[in-house]
Amino acid sequence: MSAATIVNLPDQKTAVIPKKNYINAEDGILSWLFTADHKRIAILYLISITFFFLVGGTFAGLIRLELLTPQPDLVASDTYNKLFTMHGIVMIFLFLVPSIPATLGNFLIPIMIGTRDLAFPKINLLSWYLYMFGAIFLSAAIVLGGVDTGWTFTTPLSTHYLNTHVVTAGLGVFIVGFSSIFTGLNFIVTIHRMRAPGMTWFRLPLFVWSNYAASVLMVLGTPVLAITLVLVVLERTIGIGVFDPTKGGDPLLFQHLFWFYSHPAVYIMILPGFGVISEVMSTFSRKRVFGYSAVAFSSVAIALFGFFVWAHHMFIMGVSNYSALVFSLLTMLVAVPSAIKVFNWSFTMQKGSITFETPMLYALAFIGLFTIGGLTGVFLGSLGMDIHLTETYFIVAHFHYVMVGGMLMAFLAGLHFWWPKLTGRMYPESISQLSAVTSFIGFNLTFMPQFMLGYLGMPRRYHSYPPEFQVLNVLSTAGATVLGFGFLMPVLYLLWSLKYGKIAGNNPWQATGLEWQIQSPPLTENFIEMPVMDHEAYDYEWLAHKTEQEVTTVG
Amino acid sequence: MSSQYHDPANVTNPEHSEHHIIGPGTYILVYVSLLILTGLTVAAAFVDLGILNPVLAVGIACVKGTVVILFFMHVFYQSKLIKLTVTAGFFTFLVLITMTLSDYMSRAWGLW
Amino acid sequence: MDNAIVATHDTHVEEHHVELPQLRHHFETEEQQREAGTFGMWLFLLTEIMFFGGLFFAYLLYRNWYNPAFVAASNQLSIPLGTVNTAVLISSGFFMALGVWAAEVRKKSLLVLFLILTNIAGLAFLGVKAVEYKEKWDKHHIPGAHFDITEFVNPPLNPKTGKPVEEPLSPDMAQKTQLFFVLYFAMTGMHALHMVIGIVLLFWLTYRANRGEFTEGYVAPIENFGLYWHFVDIVWIFLFPLLYLINRHPGT
Amino acid sequence: MHISPVLWQFLVKWLNASALFPREASTIAPYTDALYFFLLLITIVGLTLVGALVFGFAIRYRKERSPIATQVEGSTLLEATWTIIPLALFLICFVWGALLYFRIFNPPANAMNIYVVGKQWMWKAEHQGGQHEINSLHVPTGQPIQLTMISQDVFHSFSIPDFRVKREVIPGRYSTVWFEATTPGTYHIFCTQYCGTKHSGMIGEVTVLTPDDYKKWTEESTSGMSLAQNGERLFASMGCNSCHSGSATSRGPNLANVYGSKLKLANGSEVLVNEAFLRDTILNPSQHVPVGYAPIMPTYQGQISEEGLIDLVEFIKSLKTNYRVQQTLTTSESNQVTPQDTTGVVKP
């Protein structure tokens, strides 16, 4: 078959924002608050999570400022403890878990599979309200004086030894958990039941696959966190003693139950990011994703194996040596599908025709940073190594590499990539490229030194530290400042572009997905007539063919 | 163009199955067997079977649960997808139980 | 042309179906909507399985660690009440199943009748539960400050034989009975909470059924509620033997 | 640009004082570092590989050079390659890590036991000879040291980075770790598990001494009473000896030589009597009833501190005959006089 690149469509220059679209379909704040449109709910989510990202980021800034010097000088000990706890809770539960699924996923999945909405639009809205309700609890916990359990709520510390707002925060996380359960449930049903004619499983965009896998984890994992938090709250309020060693309870039981959710949760966080990268790599290489089914199945494999490795967070916590062995082995197995993905993305570029717009830059940053983050995860999965590295800054660096370097970069890649679809306007290209590069540099400067600190033995959650660790900490703080700018810029220029951005047209990237074949911003109903899928995903030849036809018919 | 690609099997998903109405007859049968099984567990509890006591109790409960799921909850007549979903739920539940238990069992049982 | 690949597919699929007012705009067919509903309900029940899963594991663990305490504490529960309640709940599930059938064969009055029966059985279950809780309260078996272990350390004597009715526990083991009651209340309480939610929904469904909403071919709400109700039954089917019946043989 | 010499000196000093790699001060450290470098190697190889692919393709197939993309399906051979090779590498990491893990967590038989009690927010070390330390630990070189650790309140974690050892200190349960220091000097002790407000203040220092210096230190800093002697006193004052008198008629089992033996329990299981078992029988006696005894021993939960439990455990461990028990019996009968003079008594 002759290969195909697509000449830019004429519609980009003549493009206008369509008169009717989901944004102006109805007016007034109430029409947003009571909407059942998945696209509007996605926007509601986008606004809320951005807000909480900035809150969490501000906490991070304060943490880094405090760690500039070895002495405990900026804030008091308990304030510092509250800072990292709330940083972790806000970033994980209010930002990263809902980030891609609830915004981009919510917006795009129905369109990508060719339907008008998610299966349960009202439940979708409900899940946003639950999110906000939980967020209010968490904000209350913060405003009333904070919590200082660490995001892991470790018992018996959280149940018996702290006087902060553990109950409020626990309930907040509990409620937010249900928001994520309902999002996942909605996605699964939608993907199973509402695909357009011809949209077979193996024609689904990989973004859908990865969100599907993440949804399975949300539905099956989150309830365990919920019941665990209920027990923690009960233990605090009426002293029931399920996790209290003095009453015969077992604090390790808490660890088991907590990590049964929280390990799968890290895959809830990263899998949707994987999906974005697949889309972006393909589009900017103008090539179908290399090894489509391998990438699709590896998402499912990660979701499945993700349930079998949780105790790798407890290697030195007193699990039996034998089960440590088993969990370590399984951890190694679960790392393999990620490797498969990374290589497939690289090979997607091979023989492509690559351009380097901002989403692609973020995606490339993702690949590098996720590889580092993932491989350092293998350090931690390796039993003997974990003894030295656990509870140190090595872990902090590991998870920021996967969560910030990985997922946050993927989120930004996706946000830029689909911004034209969300808003109908382009983001400003050169400044956004600058911010991608800035955050890449800032990121490495922040977290690379933390690997070294970790191997040196600097414990995490330390308010003060021995002076010989200072140089690396100063570097890290310097990096965080750069990183902060790198992340602040998109917030500003994306807002700017809402009004002043170039009008994007339907398909500015010449991408193949169904979402690019409809107007941007889309209609409330997404499609004028229901689509029928007659080609594979990422079929650039089909797209070229289609554009040719269009040019002739229009011209 | 459209009819050429039209695939009605996909509108109503290939995973679907006919809606099956179960009549009261089946329900009565199930109901009675559930009551009998309940009687059986209670009776079994008063017989000393040693280690088998809890095993039997849980075994009977499993049977009862399965019957409810299959008939009261119609899974017997449902599509593969639903059957798979139910299985997946119990599978994950078992993962939680067995993997956690295996940790406790490979330590000194009862003595931490 | 915005949607070149967006093609009109033949409308005959839709023509076969009576358009029901309940069909949400984004579904292609009524059948699609019904299957989506059932599937969604089942996924929700999966989360419930995992939700109770954590409690079941805690029970399993402590039952093995503190077996004597769990046996003694379990013997405090009333088997007759438990058995009656199990039967009541199974009956309630039976009525619910019949209710679904009635809706499917479009018999309004039968449906209403069965829903009411379901509800009565459900309320009866909660009533018995309340009696049991009250008894725990009187015996100081509610975990917390008022929890009292004397009964386990010095069990009352059997008037006939003059021997204790139960094997006495040493104080440290007796302390662990509290864990049993914690789990007892957590599990049955969580279960009762689900029942309460179900009963509230039942009232609402009965009201709507009485208006004839579900006997015109649109049975999804009844079906899905049925799934929920049966699931709550299943939880009890496991709770009953685990909490009431362990090691109840006459030897001890 | 001119940098003031003061500032320059400060910078140099500051940079010199900062560490980039931890010291290797135990026999474990080289093993851990070897694994670390192996893992680093894998990371660098993997990263270079991915980097080379990405950058190579990015340059070779950028739009200017490759205006037309060639569609490729994928390749089963390649998929298999990059499944199997990483899998193999990860499995090596697993096996190597597991070997190291068992090395670190299985103390050698000749290890010297030191008890560590963690509490919010300090470390207490208890040596056999009765030396007590707070937030510091003195150990000799060339001698395997086993730490038996327990927490009084929440999870803590005892970490000595320069030794590459660390283990969680768990409430209500002994955990152990061991090391053999190689180089005299002082090293950081950190609490690495978040344990509340002053978590970052729960630090201390290990002082590694040569065996001679260590001996000197032990002699200088002993409190005069070994752990076992303290335990003996407790054994009498808590009234343990009233049941565990060692005589044939005693209500409690004979405790001499019980440590290290295999005990048959009433519930049919068999346990090895170790420190953890002894501690737990004192707190939860009815969970470990040996065959032939009634569960009448009262629980001492909440009555004995962790240090007291350690003393008792050490005392029971030291019991080779019932002689000392009988000694306590006579002393406690004679008006609860504390057995100050036990050092003079010759143990048979």
Ligand code: HEA
């Ligand atoms: C998005 C989140 C995310 C992701 C994706 C991961 C991914 C992984 N994590 Fe991570 N992890 C966290 C978030 C995440 N983690 C967090 C938040 C914590 C700390 C929680 C806390 O305590 O607060 C943590 C902690 C943590 C621990 C516990 C450490 C401890 O407490 O002692 C461990 C241990 O095994 C671990 C391992 C892994 C592994 C093996 C992977 C794997 O999935 C990674 C797989 C990826 C790769 C392996 C990279 C790609 C591979 C290649 C490109 C192949 C290279 C080529 C060759 C080798 C030839 N992680």
Ligand code: HEA
């Ligand atoms: C999604 C998850 C996520 C994200 C995005 C981040 C982002 C960042 N994190 Fe966070 N982090 C966690 C999840 C995350 N973190 C978790 C789970 C923990 C563990 C908590 C625990 O131990 O319980 C943790 C802990 C943690 C620590 C360890 C604290 C300790 O153990 O003592 C540190 C220290 O450097 C840190 C730093 C940072 C920095 C510099 C960023 C940066 O990437 C943030 C950059 C963003 C901004 C800066 C916001 C945008 C800019 C502005 C609003 C302008 C104002 C800017 C300044 C004042 C600088 N994080």
Ligand code: CUA
């Ligand atoms: Cu003790 Cu941290």
Ligand SMILES: [Cu+2]
């Ligand atoms: Cu993990």
